[in-house]
Amino acid sequence: MISKSQILLITLFYIASIALFTPLNASATQASTGTAASGQADSDQVQADTQSGSVVDGVLDNVLNWFSDEDEQQPTLDLADQRDYERANKGFIAQIEPPVIHDESGKVVFDAGAYDFLKGPAPDDVNTSLWRQSQLVAKHGLFKVTDGIYQVRGYDLANITFVEGDTGWIVIDPLLSKETATAAKQLVDKHLGERPVTGVILTHSHIDHYAGVRGLISENELELGIPLVAPAHFAVEAISENVLAGNAMARRAGYMFGSLIPKAKDGNIGVGLGPGLSLGNHGMLMPNVDIIETGQTLNIDGVKMEFILALGAEAPSEFMIYLPKFKAFCQAEIINHTLHNMLTPRGAKVRNGKVWSEYIDEAIVAFADKTEVSFGSHHWPTWGREDVRHLWTIQRDLYGFIHDQTLRLANQGYTINEIPSELKLPSALANEFANRSYYGELGFNARSQYQLYYGFFDGNPANLNPLPVREESIKYVDYMGGSAAILVRAQQDIDEGELQFAATVLNHLVFAEPNNASAKNLLA
Template identity: 65%
Template sequence: MTIKKLATAMIASALLFGCQAGETPKTDVEAKTSIPTQYVSDAVKRNNRAVEKFLDFSDTTDFELADRGFIGTLDDTVIKATDGTPVYDFGAYDFLDQSTDTINPSLKRQSQLNAKHGLYEVVDGIYQVRGYDLSNVTFIKGDTGWIVVDPLISRETAAAAKKLIDQELGVLPIKAVVFTHSHADHFGGVRGLINEYNVEQGVEIIAPEGFVLESVSENILAGNAMSRRASYMFGSLLPKRADSQVGVGLGQTISTGILGLMEPTIDVRETGQSVTVDGVEMQFIMALGAEAPSEFMFYLPKYKAFCQAEIINHTLHNMLTPRGAKVRDGRIWSQYIDEAVYTYGDITDVSFGSHHWPVWGSEAVIDLWEDQRDLYRYIHDRTLFLANQGVTMHEIPDQMNLPDALAKNFANRDYYGTVSHNSKSQYQLYFGYFDGNPANLNPLNVVDESIKYVEYMGGADAVIEKAKTDFDKGEFRFAATALNHVIFAEANNQQAANLLADTYTQLGYMTESGSWRNFYMTGAKELREGVLDLPRADTSGPDMVRAIPLNMYFDLLAVRLNSEKAIGKDMSINFVVTDTDESATLILSNGTLHHRMGMTDPDAKATLKLTRDALDKINMKTASIGDLRKSGDLEIDGNPLALRSFFALIEEPPFWFEIVRP
């Protein structure tokens, strides 16, 4: 790698949701399946009929709540970027009204609710635009303008929401923006609403303590793999059809516009802190380290309304997101909800969130809050109860039966998180991956293990025949396990791949979880068609790049160092950012890269001097090293060849790596 390719080595994946793509062409891989993708097995039909019997589908309360206060929506369902590229289509899910056996009826119900779109009155003075992105944006009327809560993922969708509210309620200035937490769907669209000039003129930006750091840090070091997995979780590669992507449970899908970030002007640091903007008081409950590393909820005394952020939802949330992240503690999560119950429950007339629809009336609000509180606590405590009896991570889900009072509440269903993977996460939180069984202490790698499994089972053809029998009986889970071994033993066995794709499709039709369904359907797609080397649109925008602290760049370089190539090439390099007075020494030693902030080594092989703006231009690929040297924004002291050899050891990982094949 040359110095000119420093940009690709230092790009950090700060997006929460990762790559987004639409319909894609076929590859050279045989795209045939053994059965039509619309085929629905008797087992799927039995499963889905059982769901209809267990849950009360005659209860239309959620539909009444989701429709309440509807004012209007935009005529054009497609939100576009300035170049005409579609960013979000809130009309793409009209097929959900059709009768079909290809969607779990409970998930279909949730998707129908999430697909409702437009401007809604929560109470006189509080309005939400829902269905214009994965999340909601809320407009709270102050004395002279709007306080905007969570401006969606993309500037384009946020601007569309503002256009709608201007159209329906008249134009008012924005007086403040509130970011409830550090996930991209709650701040990314901010530049569709305000800019630096507005802040200079007094517009406040309110966020929880640690917001900026957490908004860029959660995904930097592992961002490439997280983003690839997110393409599975959100179904970004799938068409929106009744036999494919139908939603993700928390919302419908993610927008694909430009993501921005702006620095808060007011940091909320503790529970009980009160902030008044434009005549509206907000009283905060901190909720750090539960659903997000940096998050709060708040109460509005003027409206007797509570913003539950993403701590309380109309779904079981993820205690460990399948895209990958650190485990979230259900005990702490439940405690935050309980704090809301005993602090504000009796004085709250309406509770609204960053996703889904509001709940009105103190009794209904408390019911929702307490059920959600009990849900997370039950999963946490029951997991440890079973673990302390010797039940292991992969055994616990089959013994984790929620009480009917929780399980029959639609707000507690597995639309996004699931009881199964959440219980595993709580085991992992305390015990890690190892279950204590010596057989699992040092197993073979997955390919070698699969080769032995297939050999023991009589060869690939024998496994496929047995899997066909299980498929016909509706025993899809073990059929998937067995066929997965065949694929990892014989990566090019397309007969096994086709049958496994069919199996995943049936599992997708059965599952209540939108994210699980997307995993199954995307896995099936890539088994049939192969992994497509698609271009990745850079939607992160300059704000995310500028917000990354210098020490995080160096941590990123360290995990992108090819350590095997670096062995025997020990050296030190100085790094000086001239306009921010930041400096560091990078030390290459035994195939590892260390950094010492605020220090320089007089014996370093080379010193790289540049401005922060130059660094950002390199990372955004808007300028090369050569361009910046000519402009005087970058200097190299010492041995340029040493610097070149150093950066040659930094490698950008491939994004489109295999998941369902070795």
């Protein structure tokens, strides 16, 4: 049976095709040239525009009204649902004991035990759903996915997967650090028997999925013929992201992942995709096998693989893999148990939600009816065709919805900073744990889709050439009566729960007066 979210996406596609040949009406044109950008347009005006009688707006009204009854209520999650806990525990074999990984000098690279505080119910001041997600990703050890496929999870941001070949292990995604990849292989050797690595698969060009490769194989082994498989343009994209933009991106990643925040109930409780980043040695080896098109197949150590090339979605260079021998699908990082980033706060190329959604749909059409288990680069697997199809479907609809609705609002005249407050997920999507904002965030993603099409400029001429942030902030503080007055008003806003604007004003004060400790502490 077709879902409401699918019907909405079909309708939006129809609307888009009409809109290509339909001029904006006068009121919508006025909004696009500055009315909404100046803050003078409110939701009533936009609704009036929507009901102006055009074919496009009329069709959209009917569909959105169909959703309205159920979506007037806040999304609800069934926190008593234990199925994800059962999935995350399924197939458990063993853990690293003690659960601490060191480098050669003795420095701690990753300490899975640091998250033991997550055992038990969520504290009153922590989001219960986020606490639940952190508990799930903190589960660490070696797990059996299905006969012949195993994962080591919880010792890095990502998962590492071991697929049993005729003579050895084919390893998918060798983690972020050499030390965590080595420790994972040692755990497999200890409990499943020692076997050589006969192939390595790099699903995409993000560092947490390839930089531990030297913990598994060397250049000499590559020269002897071990396949190192990667998607098209892998090396170019990996170097672009981690070398050309690496310094700034690494600094921003420290903020994004909260690397300096202590792991505690009142500190860092996890990062949504996994427990946290390992702090070991990073490396790279050049792939010797490229996947250049969807439908391409490989046979590595007796294991056949069928690929879906997924460029320009979650990563610039990525693929998903179907393993017919095991009736298993490697979803890479295209499908996850969270809303992902369509633009990361650390910085990256913007990810196209329409393209992302289409890749998942391609997987559904090609492999959903054949897949008994779906496993990924993060989180826990999903078993059973019905549950696999459900996860893939809600993730497909999620990214398509964010893309399409952002463009709808932009075409009505809303700007990059106005759309997030207008965009709401329908409950058919919002009530799913796998679509919640444990890693990505709805408003941030909406801004990314606006940026994808329109850039960062919002169309308001007053914003064409802003002052540098420090000069601008000095003026703001002066206009607002000085730092003492700002601190008083900001504390009042904080006490009343107006945190968003208080942070904005205090940020200006910190830039204007970098040594103002009171402003820094209040902003923090």
